[in-house]
Amino acid sequence: MHYKNTKIMLTGILLAAGMLTACDDNQSKGEAAVINGDPFPSTYQPVSSNATLIENVTILDGIGGRIEKGALLMQGGKIVSLGQNLIPTGDTTVVDGQGKWVTPGIIDVHSHLGVYPAPSTSSHSDGNEMTAPVTAQVWAEHSIWPQDPGFGRALAGGVTAMQILPGSANLVGGRGVTVKNMPNRVVQDMKFPGAPYGLKMACGENPKRVYGDKGGPGTRMGNVAGYRQAWADAQDYQRKWDLYYKDFAAGKEPQQPKRDLKLDTLAKVLKGEILVHMHCYRADDMGTMIDVMQEFDYKISVFHHAVESYKIADKLAAANVCSAMWADWWGFKMEAYDGIQENIPMVHAAKACAIVHSDSDLGIQRLNQEAAKAWANGRRAGLDISQADAWQWLSANPAKSLGIFEQTGSLESGKNADVVLWSADPFSTYAQAEHVYIDGALVYDRNNPASWPVSDFELGQPGEGDIK
């Protein structure tokens, strides 16, 4: 898809790491100012793992392939191979998957775990910076509470990675962050290494409701004026930096522009380094945003909560914008009134990119069931999609939309071993994630209560270590 960003991002990180002393505040003559592109670097460390072979199992590889009586070998945190008759070496743990299924780990592109954690007290309500309509300067990772018990619940549902986003009160809500579902003492411990940032934006009802009596925007047209002005400001900001570097290269002694954290983030979107994730329900709102995207030459990666994507699935395919959708939520506000149960398969059938997302600490625990409902409803409407293809909604398409598909999102040799062993066909209410592997490590084993994660918050409380 559209991922120039990953490499640029990585280069930026290396460059910045080597030049930390040359940061903007104390540049020495002779060196241009360098902005550290990764001031909160990932400190993620995979849990150590043994080589594991799961055999005799139905495999959905996440990119449309299905293997009956298959086997999957993981070693050194990576997928080594999958096929039908793999021979384990000496110290390989062998798991008999008779009657069970293996899929890539589920990736949720829309979570508020940690920023709206449980317990949902006002002291924990850190997901919406409702102080101005454009707050591109805020980063969701600075709100994440790694002790949210919700992470462990999502793990038991087979979720191995997710994007945590700011809320949708603002036109531009701030940066989202992609994390491994492996929280530890500080948030950096779970940041997905090499993942580009997301930028949360919002169409429609929410911003105009929140700001209607706080100076605006108060209408949809006000919303659109707000996005466009923000991009115009970002262009202007980028031109100042470009000029600065150009002048510097030409041997002049230019004044370094003042850093603006809000415009920094927006300018990175215009450069393709940050992926836009835009909350947008209505078909006409999405249509408008596709034009705004073309006007300012940036990329909207995904429309989230896109309940009306089925009305413009062809246009979304042409614009190469994904839709992240619920299976059947509808009616809680006007822009959700036309939600239908066949939205996801209809988007898929139009050859547009479909993603199943949660936006919910409950929904994230059974995204496989959401996909199953959509898949079954699609078939009844005559959209004959295989289960193997439908699994793209849960892993590959989310990974592509987050810019991490080179690392995860499908079962291909060399990729991170982010894998779920399901007790049965995962397109069933009764199927449960039995084993969840992240980077090849068994981090959840339903049959071994001692393996279940317990957050600090839950220690010493009623129900500690219980079935969750």
Added chain:
Amino acid sequence: MKVLLSLIITCMLCSSVQAQNYAIVGATVHTMGPKGTLENATVLIQNDKIQAVLTGHTDLQGYNVINAQGKVITPGLIGAHTSLGLVEVSSSAGTVDSDVLPVNFSTVGAAVDVSFGINPDSSLMNISRIAGVTSAASSVTRSEQLFSGQGAMITLGDKTQAIIKPRAYMGVNMSNGGADNIGGSRALLWVALEQAISETEFVGSKGLSPAQQWHGELARADLRALWPVVNGDIPLIIDARRAADIRQVIAFKKRHPKLHIVLLEATEGWRVADELAANNIAVILDPESNLPYAFDQLGATLANAARLDKAGVMVVIGMGSHNIRLAKQHAGNAVANGLAWQRGLAALTINPATIYQIDALVGSLEAGKQADLVIWSGDPLEVTETAEQVFIEGQLLDMQSRQTKLRDRYLDLQQDRPMRYVRP
């Protein structure tokens, strides 16, 4: 399936004014009554009632025969805690009859009576009924007063009058949410509830005339509404979540043994399961609620439904309005976490009928009961299976909704005219 569909189409053309007799043959029928589950059974519908559920050869002369071989039939599902008919779009979209504001002629909110607000034309009605929900308990969901008022039992049939039973139950919130509304503390919340009960008992069944002197706290309309509660005629649905609150509810019932109490949520009910069973208190719960959203829900677990059922507590499942159709998925997840399958189905059918005292009418497939039933494509608790045909009061429903029409309009995006002219 083809036979079924063609029959349905035929019958739709042949009118819905006249009552029809139907014989649905060949399905696995979960009666949820004394007959249990019957394989390859025949369900006979005469006018609006179940005439019989039987196996073996039957004379089908005079019946419209529907072949349901390979299908599963259950009673229609009953929404246990909804605002169906009271809400169309919840937020920023005009009047929502399930949200009430305090008024001075009802000091504690007991007088609220949703039977005046039920709208059978709400789109939620046919969206839910074609998914197999045939009746529901409907009440206010947002209130700042002690009681959320009197709820109604409604049918989702395509009718001009949806009420099965008005003023069928009373709601009160004794969890954190209730305390937040009433004095900020359980130390006041419970005093307010006891005061309401004792004033109602004092005034009695006749209520007060406008001319009578009265220096109590409750308004006259509230006293009238609460009498059937204190007299045990209708259930009091109490929202309580932590074990300590549930024990308070049990103690409350011991102080007022006439009350017919049903718990709502009961997140930590599993910790008090034996006492709930011993005191015959049923529970309406959300089996998927497994997070400590507040300090009164720390013990939330997916095993709650199964543990309560095992202890002998009657479990009822089905909360929501726009998506009450997902109650079957909720029950399925309770089953995935240990509840017996039949108990999961009971939690959607006969159990809610029993707690709301409409089990003589609906909730199971027994001769003489209202013919509310669903022909499912397979196991209804499976997310991939669906209601293929729904009957309410013996009427074969049109299985369309505005959602199916939106789908059908947009299935083919290549049109030579604007979409608003496309009428699927």
